Amino acid sequence: MNFREYRTGVSRGLPVGMGYFSVSFGFGAMAVSQGISAWTATLISLTNVTSAGLVAGLTVIVAAATLWEMILTQLIINSRYALMSLALSQRMGEKIGFLPRLLIAFFNTDEIFALAMARVEPLTVPFMLGLGTLPIVGWTLGTLCGGLAGSVLPASIQAALGVMLYGMFIAIVVPPAKTDKKILAAVILALCFSSAFTWVPVLKTVSAGLAIVICTVAAAGICAALLPIEEEAEAAA
Amino acid sequence: MSIYVYIFTMALTTYLIRVLPLTIFRKPIRSRFLRSFLHYVPYACLTAMTFPAILSSTASILSGAAALIVAIILAYRGKSLIVVALSSSAAVLIVECVLKLTGVLA
Numbered sequence: 001m002n003f004r005e006y007r008t009g010v011s012r013g014l015p016v017g018m019g020y021f022s023v024s025f026g027f028g029a030m031a032v033s034q035g036i037s038a039w040t041a042t043l044i045s046l047t048n049v050t051s052a053g054l055v056a057g058l059t060v061i062v063a064a065a066t067l068w069e070m071i072l073t074q075l076i077i078n079s080r081y082a083l084m085s086l087a088l089s090q091r092m093g094e095k096i097g098f099l100p101r102l103l104i105a106f107f108n109t110d111e112i113f114a115l116a117m118a119r120v121e122p123l124t125v126p127f128m129l130g131l132g133t134l135p136i137v138g139w140t141l142g143t144l145c146g147g148l149a150g151s152v153l154p155a156s157i158q159a160a161l162g163v164m165l166y167g168m169f170i171a172i173v174v175p176p177a178k179t180d181k182k183i184l185a186a187v188i189l190a191l192c193f194s195s196a197f198t199w200v201p202v203l204k205t206v207s208a209g210l211a212i213v214i215c216t217v218a219a220a221g222i223c224a225a226l227l228p229i230e231e232e233a234e235a236a237a
Numbered sequence: 238m239s240i241y242v243y244i245f246t247m248a249l250t251t252y253l254i255r256v257l258p259l260t261i262f263r264k265p266i267r268s269r270f271l272r273s274f275l276h277y278v279p280y281a282c283l284t285a286m287t288f289p290a291i292l293s294s295t296a297s298i299l300s301g302a303a304a305l306i307v308a309i310i311l312a313y314r315g316k317s318l319i320v321v322a323l324s325s326s327a328a329v330l331i332v333e334c335v336l337k338l339t340g341v342l343a
Contacts, residue, residue: 105256167325174312215285224273
């Protein structure tokens with residue numbers, strides 16, 4: 001075990017862990033208000049490290065819907081993780097074996113994926129495990145605290161803490177978009193598509209999770225067809 | 238039905254979505270289109286998730302917009318991840334404080 005790599009991963013994961021704490025705090029409070037115990041809510045968070053999926057899953061549980069509905073909801077809301085895992089799989093290369101992959105898959109969230117892809121150095125198992133440590137701790141602990149404390153924190157502070165996650169996404173996307181016009185094109189396309197799915201009638205009725213998948217596939221697909229990347233750029237990416 | 242059956246089903250579905258592409262698609266992909274596609278996926282996906290969701294994530298569209306603008310400016314100037322994240326969070330608190338003082342926000 002390379003502890004230097006692990007520590008690097010842990011420090012990169014710190015802001016995500018802090019952001020997750022506030023998001024999952026809200027989830028814990030929400031679950032308790034709907035009749036789920038704080039400990040059950042914590043179990044849901046620990047076994048499902050995904051925010052949108054949690055809220056959708058909670059809705060299905062509270063409605064006492066069928067298991068098929070649960071499977072379908074999670075497939076739709078979380079389908080973007082298949083794309084992320086596929087991209088991460090390519091990025092990790094063949095040096096990372098089967099067993100670590102089973103573990104890494106468990107916590108391949110939007111933010112951890114983003115941090116892993118943003119790393120310039122090659123990805124290693126200790127780095128990935130370090131990256132996942134604080135987000136999982138923050139995620140689980142946040143749900144427990146949120147569930148136990150109910151809604152003690154004012155909503156405005158919770159919302160402000162939740163915005164940190166968006167701030168991190170922006171910090172990841174903007175610098176490469178500034179220097180690489182092809183990435184900028186993908187970003188602008190995704191902006192247009194996601195705006196359409198939010199404000200255009202009919203399109204806005206599509207569920208948030210599915211809309212993200214459609215926007216991603218459309219923007220990345222158009223750019224891949226019209227602006228295929230060069231071999232050198234690929235090696236650096 | 239026991240809640241644990243739901244939780245197990247939910248966890249298994251989410252895990253399978255993540256683990257299958259990570260364990261089965263392990264050989265490098267030769268198709269240039271597919272490789273380009275995967276290169277663009279994170280940027281497209283993160284953008285689609287951030288905008289316009291950030292605008293409706295706070296008590297007022299103004300504080301959400303402030304967070305967006307502050308984050309873009311600081312990220313453009315090359316500030317670190319944590320600085321960008323905390324600043325956008327601070328922007329929300331400051332703007333909402335001003336909105337409350339001026340009576341725009343209840």
